[in-house]
Amino acid sequence: xxxxxxxxxxxxxxxxxxxxxxxxxxxxxxxxxxxxxxxxxxxxxxxxxxxxxxxxxxxxxxxxxxxxxxxxxxxxxxxxxxxxxxxxxxxxxxxxxxxxxxxxxxxxxxxxxxxxxxxxxxxxxxxxxxxxxxxxxxxxxxxxxxxxxxxxxxxxxxxxxxxxxxxxxxxxxxxxxxxxxxxxxxxxxxxxxxxxxxxxxxxxxxxxxxxxxxxxxxxxxxxxxxxx
Amino acid sequence: xxxxxxxxxxxxxxxxxxxxxxxxxxxxxxxxxxxxxxxxxxxxxxxxxxxxxxxxxxxxxxxxxxxxxxxxxxxxxxxxxxxxxxxxxxxxxxxxxxxxxxxxxxxxxxxxxxxxxxxxxxxxxxxxxxxxxxxxxxxxxxxxxxxxxxxxxxxxxxxxxxxxxxxxxxxxxxxxxxxxxxxxxxxxxxxxxxxxxxxxxxxxxxxxxxxxxxxxxxxxxxxxxxxxxxxxxxxxxxxxxxxxxxxxxxxxxxxxxxxxxxxxxxxxxxxxxxxxxxxxxxxxxxxxxxxxxxxxxxxxxxxxxxxxxxxxxxxxxxxxxxxxxxxxxxxxxxxxxxxxxxxxxxxxxxxxxxxxxxxxxxxxxxxxxxxxxxxxxxxxxxxxxxxxxxxxxxxxxxxxxxxxxxxxxxxxxxxxxxxxxxxxxxxxxxxxxxxxxxxxxxxxxxxxxxxxxxxxxxxxxxxxxxxxxxxxxxxxxxxxxxxxxxxxxxxxxxxxxxxxxxxxxxxxxxxxxxxxxxxxxxxxxxxxxxxxxxxxxxxxxxxxxxxxxxxxxxxxxxxxxxxx
Numbered sequence: 172x173x174x175x176x177x178x179x180x181x182x183x184x185x186x187x188x189x190x191x192x193x194x195x196x197x198x199x200x201x202x203x204x205x206x207x208x209x210x211x212x213x214x215x216x217x218x219x220x221x222x223x224x225x226x227x228x229x230x231x232x233x234x235x236x237x238x239x240x241x242x243x244x245x246x247x248x249x250x251x252x253x254x255x256x257x258x259x260x261x262x263x264x265x266x267x268x269x270x271x272x273x274x275x276x277x278x279x280x281x282x283x284x285x286x287x288x289x290x291x292x293x294x295x296x297x298x299x300x301x302x303x304x305x306x307x308x309x310x311x312x313x314x315x316x317x318x319x320x321x322x323x324x325x326x327x328x329x330x331x332x333x334x335x336x337x338x339x340x341x342x343x344x345x346x347x348x349x350x351x352x353x354x355x356x357x358x359x360x361x362x363x364x365x366x367x368x369x370x371x372x373x374x375x376x377x378x379x380x381x382x383x384x385x386x387x388x389x390x391x392x393x394x395x396x397x398x399x
Numbered sequence: 400x401x402x403x404x405x406x407x408x409x410x411x412x413x414x415x416x417x418x419x420x421x422x423x424x425x426x427x428x429x430x431x432x433x434x435x436x437x438x439x440x441x442x443x444x445x446x447x448x449x450x451x452x453x454x455x456x457x458x459x460x461x462x463x464x465x466x467x468x469x470x471x472x473x474x475x476x477x478x479x480x481x482x483x484x485x486x487x488x489x490x491x492x493x494x495x496x497x498x499x500x501x502x503x504x505x506x507x508x509x510x511x512x513x514x515x516x517x518x519x520x521x522x523x524x525x526x527x528x529x530x531x532x533x534x535x536x537x538x539x540x541x542x543x544x545x546x547x548x549x550x551x552x553x554x555x556x557x558x559x560x561x562x563x564x565x566x567x568x569x570x571x572x573x574x575x576x577x578x579x580x581x582x583x584x585x586x587x588x589x590x591x592x593x594x595x596x597x598x599x600x601x602x603x604x605x606x607x608x609x610x611x612x613x614x615x616x617x618x619x620x621x622x623x624x625x626x627x628x629x630x631x632x633x634x635x636x637x638x639x640x641x642x643x644x645x646x647x648x649x650x651x652x653x654x655x656x657x658x659x660x661x662x663x664x665x666x667x668x669x670x671x672x673x674x675x676x677x678x679x680x681x682x683x684x685x686x687x688x689x690x691x692x693x694x695x696x697x698x699x700x701x702x703x704x705x706x707x708x709x710x711x712x713x714x715x716x717x718x719x720x721x722x723x724x725x726x727x728x729x730x731x732x733x734x735x736x737x738x739x740x741x742x743x744x745x746x747x748x749x750x751x752x753x754x755x756x757x758x759x760x761x762x763x764x765x766x767x768x769x770x771x772x773x774x775x776x777x778x779x780x781x782x783x784x785x786x787x788x789x790x791x792x793x794x795x796x797x798x799x800x801x802x803x804x805x806x807x808x809x810x811x812x813x814x815x816x817x818x819x820x821x822x823x824x825x826x827x828x829x830x831x832x833x834x835x836x837x838x839x840x841x842x843x844x845x846x847x848x849x850x851x852x853x854x855x856x857x858x859x860x861x862x863x864x865x866x867x868x869x870x871x872x873x874x875x876x877x878x879x880x881x882x883x884x885x886x887x888x889x890x891x892x893x894x895x896x897x898x899x900x901x902x903x904x905x906x907x908x909x910x911x912x913x914x915x916x917x918x919x920x921x922x923x924x925x926x927x928x929x930x931x932x933x934x935x936x937x938x939x940x941x942x943x944x945x946x947x948x949x950x951x952x953x954x955x956x957x958x959x960x961x962x963x
Contacts, residue, residue, distance in 0.1 A: 226495045226553040233545050237583045244587035244628060251624050252602060329599035339594060
């Protein structure tokens with residue numbers, strides 16, 4: 172076994188400290204977080220008011236990843252099950268196309284409302300935000316009409332695998348959209364002077380989720396149109 | 400009691416997960432004991448008054464597996480120890496979303512109630528309740544994973560760069576990424592299965608009625624679809640169970656060897672590789688489920704590739720231990736026991752990665768022995784090591800070392816006598832009974848020879864040895880807290896630092912504390928140096944960097960990580 176070497180001299184080296192904290196360096200227009208490596212050798216204290224806001228954005232992005240994986244698992248099951256001999260294709264309810272337009276319009280109004288907020292126009296922000304909420308509710312109502320139409324045509328949840336997947340996909344999307352509408356109402360009615368999250372961050376993360384629900388709906392519609 | 404249940408402190412929630420896991424592990428052990436005894440004497444009707452039915456035995460197996468895999472292996476190392484120590488080790492005062500931790504815990508409790516209650520129902524309705532319980536558990540796991548990831552990404556203290564994170568934090572973080580992905584998949588799978596069972600859909604079975612034939616006719620179901628979805632989750636789930644254990648063991652070996660982690664960055668990359676590969680080898684479990692003929696080769700290659708990160712971890716552990724003046728506390732013994740069990744169980748895994756062998760070994764004792772060694776017992780050893788290590792931090796007093804060592808040796812010998820012979824039994828039973836049916840297994844097991852007797856005897860002894868552990872915990876908790884020994888192991892990470900404890904202010908905003916990190920996590924000093932009388936430098940100590948540690952057999956010792 173090799174002998175260990177004993178150091179004869181101890182050479183002390185002063186190391187640079189404060190090589191950067193857990194957050195990214197602040198950008199010129201956003202004083203987000205503290206502790207970036209800005210070239211100084213003094214560790215910067217994190218900004219308490221702003222370092223806590225980034226976690227909401229991180230959380231919503233990760234939440235969207237989780238929801239994406241959920242729907243991807245359903246999609247994988249759909250594609251495999253579609254190869255079965257008992258798969259019966261059916262015509263999608265026509266109202267789904269109108270619902271799609273409604274949902275896309277709601278994304279547009281959402282974006283307009285955030286632009287108004289950025290300009291400081293609270294009245295414009297609120298009116299566009301209410302329009303987004305109303306369009307979201309209209310989408311849900313339209314989905315309900317689509318389900319009723321399918322039931323009237325004799326396609327129930329357990330009728331055949333294709334109709335089962337239609338209901339599972341649309342109900343799962345609607346459930347998540349209800350969560351999105353809850354967030355819209357929260358932003359609309361909450362007094363942000365008393366919360367940790369700011370109005371701009373809350374509206375930002377709600378918009379991420381809403382646009383994600385939009386994109387997800389487009390994907391599901393395409394999947395159902397070409398598959399079911 | 401209501402106020403107590405609403406407490407959101409990460410330490411309280413973490414401790415609750417550990418208590419839940421402790422209760423579950425003892426319930427699970429009792430079930431395994433019942434199963435062993437039933438196998439030895441199938442004529443004695445332990446489980447149901449009307450006799451041993453395959454359904455009641457299967458229900459017991461399912462419940463044993465559910466409690467051990469979901470509650471003990473998935474919760475304790477991650478939500479338990481991770482929830483308790485992750486914020487502290489990165490210098491945060493709390494988790495990013497404390498309320499989410501609390502909600503996730505109570506959702507987990509509800510899911511466990513559901514899974515346990517399922518045992519007492521009729522098989523079909525019990526299975527539906529069990530699936531619902533699993534789906535609920537997955538929701539809690541996703542919430543926890545999200546919380547862990549946001550905390551690690553956004554709430555690290557000033558100076559806590561990624562290279563300076565302890566290996567435990569890396570393991571919890573990578574595990575959270577994996578958990579977020581695969582528990583979402585299992586929720587979807589459970590939704591489809593529940594829909595089949597409740598709403599009469601046909602996601603996993605043929606829609607016979609739509610073809611105009613009775614449902615009872617012989618139209619094949621779609622079990623392969625379920626198998627693929629389930630194993631996509633379950634294969635990655637075993638790495639969810641073992642990743643935090645890798646982190647804990649690496650951390651403990653470094654601490655008790657008084658050495659930095661050997662090849663620290665390679666270990667981090669190896670943990671990432673384990674997570675990534677674990678996501679890709681679900682086909683390992685579906686060799687017998689009618690896959691594409693070319694796919695077993697791909698999955699076998701990928702599964703065998705797991706040997707690379709596993710080898711990196713082993714080299715790191717041995718490199719850390721090499722020529723070290725190690726302290727063989729009970730925690731260190733359990734950590735070394737983990738390494739031993741991981742190597743033993745991992746070697747049998749190499750055989751199982753071959754498609755032909757796996758197809759032949761499907762469902763017999765060889766597989767049981769393998770995964771119990773590598774997933775069940777090894778992970779349990781890691782948790783026991785963590786408990787002995789962090790007990791002073793959690794409760795202010797250490798567990799008794801003598802009782803701990805006695806508990807370790809009895810358990811270590813016991814689990815080897817229990818699970819190693821199962822490999823041999825699996826091979827032999829395959830020769831005697833190619834068909835995998837319960838009646839044949841009962842017939843084989845009941846008059847079986849000395850190996851079966853040894854396994855049952857070892858089960859009894861091992862389960863009984865855990866009584867020593869219970870006694871140790873009870874006696875230690877009754878003892879007065881020892882205020883003088885804040886850091887009995889001389890550990891370097893923040894949970895042991897007095898400066899860190901003083902600077903962390905617990906307040907409602909739960910933002911990053913005003914702590915500043917100056918160095919890496921495993922700065923231990925050579926014998927000729929001391930810092931305040933200690934042979935280590937805490938991470939938050941602003942003292943100058945130090946010369947390299949003493950050379951190893953592989954060359955000059957690694958640089959302390961304070962400069963990274």
